[in-house]
Amino acid sequence: MPKTSPHNTNAPATAAAAPRGPLATPAEVADYLGVPVKTLYQWKYRGIGPNVHKVGRHLRYRWHEVDTWLNAQTTYGLAV
Numbered sequence: 001m002p003k004t005s006p007h008n009t010n011a012p013a014t015a016a017a018a019p020r021g022p023l024a025t026p027a028e029v030a031d032y033l034g035v036p037v038k039t040l041y042q043w044k045y046r047g048i049g050p051n052v053h054k055v056g057r058h059l060r061y062r063w064h065e066v067d068t069w070l071n072a073q074t075t076y077g078l079a080v
Contacts, residue, residue, distance in 0.1 A: 022063075023055065026061070029050065033070070
């Protein structure tokens with residue numbers, strides 16, 4: 001029987017990592033929000049968009065942060 005390494009990529013996710021979803025690309029977030037990718041880059045530059053993280057040279061978003069930012073964008077005190 002082969003030994004499994006703690007770094008085995010085929011191992012099931014741990015309970016701590018299970019609630020985490022994958023990181024989203026700018027294209028995925030733009031599609032979700034219905035805006036062009038260029039708008040996300042402008043929001044990042046102006047500091048007004050959803051929180052974004054650099055992973056190496058790539059930009060990535062955490063879905064829960066995108067949803068939190070989106071929920072904070074309500075205007076006129078409208079209740080959903």
